[in-house]
Amino acid sequence: MDTERLRKLLEDVSRGDLGIDAALERLRVLPYEDVSGFALLDNHRALRRGFPEVILAEGKTPDQVSQIFQRLAAHNDRVLATRVSPEMYQAIREQLPEAVYHPVGRMLIVDRSKEEKKPGVVVATGGTSDIPVAEEAAMTAELMGNCVDRIYDVGISGLHRLLSKQEQIQKARVIVAVAGMEGALASVIAGLVAVPVIAVPTSTGYGASFHGLAALLAMLNSCANGVAVVNIDNGFGAGYLAGTINLLK
DSSP states (O other): OOHHHHHHHHHHHHHTSSOHHHHHHHHHTSSOEEETTTEEEOTTHHHHHSSOOOEEOTTSOHHHHHHHHHHHHHHOSEEEEESOOHHHHHHHHTTOTTOEEETTTTEEEEEOOOOOOEEEEEEEESSGGGHHHHHHHHHHHHHTTEEEEEEOSOOGGGHHHHHTTHHHHHTOSEEEEEEOTTOOHHHHHHTTOSSOEEEEEOSOSOGGGGGGHHHHHHHHTOSSSSEEEOOTTOHHHHHHHHHHHHHOO
16 A cells, blocks of 8 residues: 555545544555465555565466465555566466566566656666566566666677667666676676666576676676676566666655
């Protein structure tokens, strides 16, 4: 339940449209809500952080994801689940037709928010293979209330591709650089701009890339200033951080 819904609840009580017992029942689930004994939903998250609790679907059953998603949708205008399989989406869509599934980023989203989105976030990838992680970042930032400009397949093996996007890059307030292999994209971008760059190493690459470890270490050792690094394949974390930075006044 967000601040606006809490305000409306109090107004309904003051007007007599909602009884005290009914109001208490709604308020009862504000701290957290027990879902069938396998999840405790943090219904205060949106009040504390400005964005509701997000579901990591990976490792959960389709039924668990469905129940959690539906309960969050009952209390929030925006709901996000990451790493969602097609089977999980099938379990949800009949109960919640408004939920939209994005198979590339493996995201399940409900967005009833009417707020105007703020421009300023750019998400760039080194290669096409990095797009699933990049989409996880981009859609997270969008759901938080940001406009996202996507610049895909601009890796340093063809540096002219990145340089041709200079106008878009220079307008950004924060940039997410998603790359596997040697992970050099973040350093190159950070050397061109005066805004924060969030580096996302991906697990794409051949043997000695060690499933993204080589890119992670390269990004952590970047000689460019202003680079923050998230975990391997953590598009959600990068998108959340980028969205938070861009929404700062």
